[in-house]
Amino acid sequence: MADSKKPADSSRPDLEDSTSVVERHEGLLAQGAAQAREKQVAETGMEPVSLWVFVASAVVLLVAGGVLGAGGKLFSYNPHPQDYTRTEFASDADTGPTIGPILTALSKRGKNIYAKCSGCHGSTGNGDGNQFPPLAGSDWVTGSTERLAQIILNGLSGPIDVAGKTYNGVMPAQAPLTAAELAAVMTFVRNEFNDVGDIVTVEQAANALKIYESRPQGQITVKELNDKHDKMLEGEPVDPATMVDFETLKPAAAE
């Protein structure tokens, strides 16, 4: 759009120049200044279509052809897919090695069981810093295994000091657990959030269950734990690197 203050530019035909010559149309100009300033819509140019546009279109067509190829037979209106066999998706549950160190085997199982615990203690084992104590860096987890096992099985009530802070919540009992499950979840919390480096064997866990059954029902307190249970569980320790079958947890030869 031109500005009338500019000197007339002969290369740019526009209405403003012509109207300025015709005095009798000034009134009209007042009515339609914008219309008067408009340029004519010129005729369409006849440049040929550039080769590059065709090349680019051909590339796009190629891509589109590839997309179309994924659609199977064109215009076959069967709503059930033809020649289709489902790709079976391998999930964590049925993949991975079937033989490996017992530490890995137990931790992997323990991770699934820990999903229950993560609601309070958090998926990273840090608790919530207020009501639910952390598991990471807690002496109760890294210390004697019998004590830990009894907390898990019986639940806990009353104040407890964890990592320099007193927590006063109530933990519900997690029993019934099988010995293998207890061993797995204890191994998991001791090694995932802490670096204890040993495993809790199924045999040890079975002994913990015996102690649990001989004790009256009800949540355990810190006092009772420290008085009676501050020791390691009985049972033959097993080297965490022992190769076992993931399914049975029985020793197996490495492949």
Next chain:
Amino acid sequence: MGNLLMVRRTISINFILRKPDPMTFKAFILALALSFGVPWLLIIVVPYGKMRNLEAVHFEMDSDGRDEVYVPRRSGRITTGSAVYGANGCYVCHTQLIRASYAGSELGRPDWAGFRIKDENGVTINTARETTPYDYVGESFAHVGIMRVGPDLSNVAGRIQGYLDDPLTKADSPENWLYLHLYNSSFKTKTFNNVAGCPSQTHLFEERVVRGQGSPEAVPGINMDGVEVLPTGDARALVSYLLSLRKDDAVPYSINYSREKKKAE
């Protein structure tokens, strides 16, 4: 003067170029109707008619051990519930489509499309399956959805049963789980630990001061001082509809695409 000449030239060029247009109105409309009509026929009308006359699939004696028409097991207030689902925009965040494995990987998720179960020999069978055209039976519009802000709901009724085993849940039945989820999604668990939740649909519930013993209809697990929460008819229809969304029935051999089946052949 020069300017005037230029103006004249522009106009005369206009007149010279004003040759008859090869694209007449009739040709233009015809071409337009044709370019629109072909896809209109091929991807709207014809498939619409075909799908309207969707053939039933049958269980065959040879392959399935019984001989009957496959009709998905589905019961509940589907029509009303589906309308409530739409009117409250559930489809904005939730989808209802398990894509075939060439188009997506929902089938790989353990609980979205069906479960892995153990048969009597202890062999794990994956019952997960794609959405079939029969899954939306009873609805007038398939709420396929826009985006997955929330999880897919194709198998939500099957999945909720598993949520009830969660020791932290407050719900004692699938209905109550859904009522709690709809009323305030963080009320489902005892820890109120629900980061990205569904917006509260409190307008689907009636809050009422408790008189006497309280209503047996009230949603359990919501503790508010002297106020009980009752699901309205909309909430009941919606929950009934959601509980009809499940993928746990066996489909006939002819629309079962699992590799296990192919192996058996």
Next chain:
Amino acid sequence: MGSDSDSQTKLHDDMELRARIDRSLRHPVMFFFASGAAWLAVALVLGFISSYQSHDTRFLSGVGFLNYGRVYPAHVNVLIYGWGCQAAFGLIVWLMARLSRKECTCAGVILTAGHIWNLGVLAGMLGILSGYGSGKPWMEFPSAIWPLFLVSYFFITVWSFIQFRCSEPGKTYVAQWYLLAALFWFPWVYLTAHLFVFVFNGHPVMAAGVNAWFKYALIFLFFTPVALGTSYYLAPKVTGRPVYSYPLALFGFWALAIIGPWAGMQKLAGGPLPQFMPYVGAAATVLILIPALAVGVNILMTLRGHEAEVGSSPSLRFTVAGIASFLVLGLVGMGLNTPSILKMTQFSLTGYGFEILAIYGFFSMCAFGGIYFIVPRVTRREWLSRRFIGWHFWLTIYGIATVVVCSIMGGLFHGAAQEAYNSAWQDAAKISYAYTVGTTVAWGLILFGSLFFLLHLLLMWARLGRRSQHPTLLQGEHHGESPHGPEDDLDKLHTAEA
């Protein structure tokens, strides 16, 4: 000199005719633009609320009618039918009258039909918010409203068709192809989709398929041709140059006409309908890059050498932004619809980003260009403030770029995480969090920008614009006084004449 004065007379007659056409249309056109802009503000407020809710689910969630599940559909529908369609009607009505060189004789009917359309949008929005939405994306208005829209549409646009039919026979201008095609495509698409979804008792999956097709058909067969028609008018009009290439325009137009109607069903890829249909839709969306390239090259080549005008003229600046968005739309459409990526984008935030890019980045920017050109002509006042226009432009550009980048990038990550079927689905939901926050901020920017636009437009509607012979340009000489030239020079002209 005789022939010169003849041609001058011709020019002045011509100018007089154009002034008469503009005058005959001033009420309907301004009505569509102003009510469209008002609905735009409503849509943006709703968009801001829904976007905020998508990362803070507690926001307003206790208020039934402002629940996310209702605000989001209301936002999208008001944006399309309240702003998009009304802006398109204003543009079609004015451009067709100008291009056919016919005065409008039915302004009253258009205005009445426009009021009915607005009532429909209002009733539809309230219907959605109060829980009577139909639950079908982009068709959420209660089902009583669509026949009303069709009738109202007919009485708004049929006059433009008549004007075209009654115009002087001769060469049809490129913009006219697009506008005429849009006139036909809208009822074809709208009526077909609503009949197949609401009236016929079909298979539910096919109803969903028609609904998915409707979205893309509305974008490619209505908003796109209107925006391109406007651009094909403005670019040569403001620069005074011919459109670069007629064959290229022809190629671009028919490419759109042939490709457009196939797109849309890729939303149901892998679903239980004939397997080829979603992939035909995906392929068509990829192919949209071809008309985008043709149009982009043609219009940008037309503007070549007029960079100063692109910088200074509000209309051209918005048009260039719109055409650039169209090219981006084509590229994004190609990127997002190849089968391996479609898996991820089918149900992620990208779909929203693509729609917003089409409706807001492309169509609305071209429509703003048209509005900045048309309004001074029909009101006979110049835009009041170059600053308002500048703020509107930049806030919208930054906002839309952020929305689109956040939605498309966030959606790709979101989709990739969803495809990782071995990790918990909640992880995928968390990934999109940061991007939804970005989207909210961007909607705030866009809302702020459009408030300037709405205010500016309402002032113009109230005939409070500048009385001047000189257009409001975004760049101009500064002489210490107004950059637009002397104020009120038209009134002085009047006085002198008297």
Next chain:
Amino acid sequence: MGSGNDNPLKRFSSFWLGLALFGAFGLASLVLGIGFTKPGEDSFDRINEKRRTAIKSEIEKAHAGALEAVEGSFSTVGTQFLETAPSGVEKPEFVLPGSATQKNKAAGGSGVVVPEGFPVVASDAPVDPAVMEKGKLTFAICSACHGLEGEGMYHINKTGPPLAGSEWVTGPVANLIAIQFRGLNGPIEVKGETYTPVAPMAPLPLDNDSIAAVLTYIRNSFGNKASPVTPEQVEAMRGELGKPMLSPADLLPPVPTPGTTPN
């Protein structure tokens, strides 16, 4: 500009042409849509529809049978109410207060009447343990006042009279059955202490077996030893039902030696 191309006729025809072209695909859809309204005979929708119809008619048939029974019972109740007199709904085991039956009975005097031919049970007749079990269960109702061990409520202002060692319990069977049918009011002297119940003992017209069982239970528990009570004895005393509430004066005097035949 009024040229040959722009005339009213052209405008008019263009209007209708526009309408026709705008609606072209809608009209085509409508025409084709008529074909869609009914799915084919062997399509899934029709099969499903037929199946649903069959299930529905089965349910309706089942309902229809049940409905008849319900309707019949409605008419019986209605008829009974229409017969207005409260005695209309009286059954042998229920006598409505204020009804003619009750008035007739009241006219016969307030004392416990032992009917002729009241069955006699030997004091050393064996006690069936199953009856004792049943009686113990029913006694749960009684234990509210009489205590779980029949100790009564001596400490609470001597309200609940004890059953353990009570001469009334081991006394005439007719007294005990009558109390079950008529209730008992007023202070009563048991083991030399006067007990004043806070509320009268309400009549508890259970079926014969239950009454017999609970009475057998109290007569043979808490250190008591007396003859069991048979359902026949209870049946024989049915005439007491509907008479006004007993006072201790209406009862037959307890016989100090347990186990003897009443009367």
